[in-house]
Each structure stands twice: as structure tokens, then as C-alpha cells.
Amino acid sequence: MKIVFIGASTFGLRCLDSCLEAADIDVVGMVTAPQTFAISYRPTGVTNVLHADMVSAAEARMIPFVVLQDSMNDPGLFDRVCAWKPDAFVVAGWYHMIPRRWRALAPAYGLHASLLPDYSGGAPLVWAMINGETRTGVTLFQMNDGVDSGPIAAQAEEAIHGDDTIASLYARIEARGVALLRHALPAMASGTLTLHEQDESRRRVFPQRSPADGQIDWTQDAASIDRFIRAQTRPYPGAFSTLDSRPMTIWAARPLGHDPIAEVGCIRRSGSDQYAVACRDGAIVLQEITWQERTYCRPELATLLGEGGQQLDSKRRAKP
Numbered sequence: 001m002k003i004v005f006i007g008a009s010t011f012g013l014r015c016l017d018s019c020l021e022a023a024d025i026d027v028v029g030m031v032t033a034p035q036t037f038a039i040s041y042r043p044t045g046v047t048n049v050l051h052a053d054m055v056s057a058a059e060a061r062m063i064p065f066v067v068l069q070d071s072m073n074d075p076g077l078f079d080r081v082c083a084w085k086p087d088a089f090v091v092a093g094w095y096h097m098i099p100r101r102w103r104a105l106a107p108a109y110g111l112h113a114s115l116l117p118d119y120s121g122g123a124p125l126v127w128a129m130i131n132g133e134t135r136t137g138v139t140l141f142q143m144n145d146g147v148d149s150g151p152i153a154a155q156a157e158e159a160i161h162g163d164d165t166i167a168s169l170y171a172r173i174e175a176r177g178v179a180l181l182r183h184a185l186p187a188m189a190s191g192t193l194t195l196h197e198q199d200e201s202r203r204r205v206f207p208q209r210s211p212a213d214g215q216i217d218w219t220q221d222a223a224s225i226d227r228f229i230r231a232q233t234r235p236y237p238g239a240f241s242t243l244d245s246r247p248m249t250i251w252a253a254r255p256l257g258h259d260p261i262a263e264v265g266c267i268r269r270s271g272s273d274q275y276a277v278a279c280r281d282g283a284i285v286l287q288e289i290t291w292q293e294r295t296y297c298r299p300e301l302a303t304l305l306g307e308g309g310q311q312l313d314s315k316r317r318a319k320p
Contacts, residue, residue, distance in 0.1 A: 001189040002026050004086040004106070005063075008033040009050040009093025011174045013057055015111065018182045019090055020061060024189040029084035030058050030065040031077070037068070039095055042210065049235045050093065050170075072096050081105070088188060091143065092177070098143050108143040109188065111177045113170075115155055116141060117198040120148040122208030125169055129231035132224070134160055136169070138177040140184055142195055147205055151195035153188075154180050165230045211237040218265040218314040222255035222282040229253050229284070241265070241277075241312040243291055248312070251295075252287040269308035273299050277312060 003025055005016050012032075019027050032054035036047045058065040066080050082105060089108035091098060098108045114124035115137040128136045137157040144150040156176040160169060187193040214232045216225060216239050229239045229250050238249040262268050262278040267286075269275050276283035288297050296304050 002028045002085060002087045004029045004031065004081060004084055004089050006031045006089055006091045006098070006108075007093040008035075008048060008052065008054055008095070010052045011050065011111075011177065012093030013052040013054060014174065014178050015090065015092035015181050016054070016057065016061075018178055019185065022182065022185040022189070025185055027061075027063055028086060029081065030054065030063050031068060031081065032058070032065060033068040033095075037095075042208075046095070046210070048095065049237070052093070068096070072099050072102070078102065090181070092181070100145060103143060109153065109184075110141060110143050110148075110150075111181060112139050112141065112148050113137075113173050113177070114148075115139060115157060116148055116152060117200065117203035119206060120203055121205040124206065125173060126166060126209060126231045126236070127206045129160060129164065129166065129169065129227050130224075132227060136160055136173070138173050138180060140177075140180050141198075149198060149200075149203070151197050153193055153195055154184050156180050163230075165233050166236055167234060214239045215313075216241045216250070218277060218279050218312060221280050222257050222284055225279055225284050226253065226255040238290070243310060243312060246292060249290040250284075250286060251289065253284045254287060256283040256285055258282045263311070265312040265314035267305060267308045267310045267312065269302075269305065273302055275301050275305050275308055 001024060003019055005019055005027055007016060019025050035051040036045050038045050055065060055067065066077060068077065078101065081102065086106045088106050089098065089102065091108055091110040102108065112124065116139040119128055125136060135157055137155055139155045140153045142150040142153065158172050158176055184193060214237060216228060232239045233251050238251055240247045240249045242248060256276060264278050264280065266278050267275055268278065274285060276285045286301060288295065291304060
């Protein structure tokens, strides 16, 4: 079976290698994208923080490739892909819709980091953590004209732990996705892959996220803010507030769930190196922050915050 692989992330690179290792699969070409690219919901460009150097990987593996420069609807790009005569596309770590005429040429199978049909759309793992879900997963499905709405080939469930960060959760989902694809490839090659339609009554579609969506609302409860911080920490741009009118990124913190220690958004010092920000029902203890391009861990916070008393912006975030 001749496969054209489409991807641009670390997850995509692992999936590409799974395709190369599979029996009866011949990777005849690859489509990738630069780390910063324009997309329909942000024409000015977005940065893929999970980007992988797929070009070097293709060269090392002697796979013909093309780098997306403009649009998936570029006729020249389509002509190049047609020349590879694919039997199927495998899509992983990709941020663009696969055009209908590509899917008319060959079926496209994609991996999405949720238990479809729930959490269709953008940033499914981030949204799941923010919303306090206790489980998520990954789905292999055949793409159609909708948003993650094609028939399902396989799914794997994964728990969301109370101390997960986006990095720890993504690592487990990535491993499950690779295993899911590796298991499905033989059936895909033999034409025996079984598909079943999604239950549209269970679909929830979530919007894409940008760095600006990481602003913390200190009027929320401590547990919600804790999840919000963990869902957007490294490798993502991070949850943030403002200190002296400048962004302060909070990479790590822990919740204190008791009566508020002060006015919402106010920093209070307790002990020699503990600083907590008041929220609706308690506080968030700061453990690692970045302000004005310098990173401060807990023992160093005193050099920035002194005796505390600073007021952080408590502007409410818009909800999807």
C-alpha cells in the first residue's frame, strides 16, 4: 500500500516511523510545513510549538517530500502529490483541513487527541484539562468534509491525573496514538480496516487557542486556576497574568483551597519564600514564573516580589 504521510510535529515524526516499519506499507512521499505558518483562523500566522524537523527526517530516510508554503488548495502541491499515486494518506500532527479533492484521490486517515466525537476541533487536550475531565484519549478516523467528523477506525482511552501537566498527558497520548496507528496499519494495507460512524448527538466542537487565551481569571476557584496553569505550561506558551502592566507567565503553581487570603488577584507573602495569589475560594502558590524575560523559581521569588502586596490583573476570560 502506497502511503503519503502528512505531518509537522514530534508526534507526526513518530507516526511516520511507524509507517516505515510496517509490513506492506510503502511511504512514497511526505507533506510537511514550516514551524510558523498561516492558517484560516489566524492568517497572520501561528507557531507550532511541537514542531519537528520533518525535512531532515525525510532526507535521512530518502522519502520524497514537499513543504507547504501557501495553502493545501495550491494546484502545484496537488499535482506533486498526485504524481506519487498514493493509495492513502496518513495524517498526524497537522493543523490544516485535507481538501476534498485530495480525499477523492485517496482516503485520508487522521489521529485526533480525544475520544471522538467529543472534543472535536482545536486543542482537545488543553480544553479537556481546563474543563476538569478525568479521561481523554486518541482516535484514528477517516477524514471527511467536517471537523474531525469522519468514521472511526480505532480509539484508545487515557486517564487525566490530578497532577498532570500538558506535557505529561501529551506524552501518554502520543504513545497511545503511535500504538493505535501501528496496530491499524496492517488492516489498512489489506483493506480489512473496519469503520463505524460517529454519534453526532455526542459531538462537542472546541475552538482553537492562541497565547492570548492563557490569561488567568483570578475570580475563579483555586482548582480551576490550577488546571488552567497545568494545561498550558511548557511546551505551550503558558498561563499568564500581568505584574506592573507586563505579562507574568506562571509555569508551575499549586492550589490552596481555603478562605481567600486577600482581595482577588493580590499577592501575599508567607514565610521566607512562599508567595500566594488570592482567588475566589483560596489561593495559588507560585512555584515558577517568568517576568521580563527572567525566570524565577520559588527560592528566588523574594528578589522580585519582596514583601508582596502587588495586585495582578483579574480580568475575566471569555468562555467558549
